[in-house]
Amino acid sequence: ELKVEQNPLFLSMQEGKNYTIYCNYSTTSDRLYWYRQDPGKSLESLFVLLSNGAVKQEGRLMASLDTKARLSTLHITAAVHDLSATYFCAVSVAGNQFYFGTGTSLTVIP
Amino acid sequence: DVKVTQSSRYLVKRTGEKVFLECVQDMDHENMFWYRQDPGLGLRLIYFSYDVKMKEKGDIPEGYSVSREKKERFSLILESASTNQTSMYLCASSFYGETYEQYFGPGTRLTVT
Numbered sequence: 001e002l003k004v005e006q007n008p009l010f011l012s013m014q015e016g017k018n019y020t021i022y023c024n025y026s027t028t029s030d031r032l033y034w035y036r037q038d039p040g041k042s043l044e045s046l047f048v049l050l051s052n053g054a055v056k057q058e059g060r061l062m063a064s065l066d067t068k069a070r071l072s073t074l075h076i077t078a079a080v081h082d083l084s085a086t087y088f089c090a091v092s093v094a095g096n097q098f099y100f101g102t103g104t105s106l107t108v109i110p
Numbered sequence: 111d112v113k114v115t116q117s118s119r120y121l122v123k124r125t126g127e128k129v130f131l132e133c134v135q136d137m138d139h140e141n142m143f144w145y146r147q148d149p150g151l152g153l154r155l156i157y158f159s160y161d162v163k164m165k166e167k168g169d170i171p172e173g174y175s176v177s178r179e180k181k182e183r184f185s186l187i188l189e190s191a192s193t194n195q196t197s198m199y200l201c202a203s204s205f206y207g208e209t210y211e212q213y214f215g216p217g218t219r220l221t222v223t
Binding site for chain 2: 031033042088092097
């Protein structure tokens with residue numbers, strides 16, 4: 001059974017600080033996705049990482065993928081309150097089927 | 111922009127009722143998915159479909175069925191709703207391409223009493 005584990009599950013950080021969310025997965029995959037979910041809302045796509053060593057950045061968020069270690073990271077730089085949300089990683093198998101992590105609930109406090 | 115819509119944002123049903131959740135996408139995507147989301151469990155795949163009239167079981171299909179009669183529409187059916195099916199239901203669609211990225215609808219919060 002494929003497992004996707006995120007840590008931490010809950011993260012409270014001060015504005016201006018840096019932090020990293022980790023996503024480990026248990027089987028070979030070369031596609032990894034990061035989504036954001038605001039309370040009561042649906043999932044919004046942040047990044048699609050398609051190959052080993054892929055790095056993508058958008059604003060204060062940067063995602064990377066190491067397929068050999070089966071690890072992706074989502075790095076937050078100089079956090080601001082607007083980044084408060086739940087972040088999910090997902091791995092695709094056979095292209096079509098996604099397996100999601102349990103999510104990391106991020107709260108940025110002033 | 112890809113648009114995935116779901117028939118209801120909130121739904122309250124009684125135990126034993128038959129429940130229909132509908133999802134429509136407007137981007138001619140081949141693949142459609144139904145997930146349920148529960149606190150601490152993330153998203154779990156119920157069923158998916160890669161073509162009209164085709165369906166595949168996901169990880170938790172028990173108690174659910176699906177229907178895809180038209181490419182743009184994917185319905186999730188709870189034959190006899192139970193309280194343990196109270197959840198947030200999310201529909202998604204994707205196309206065959208480089209990324210297989212899934213686009214999500216707004217979700218339906220279903221409460222079964």
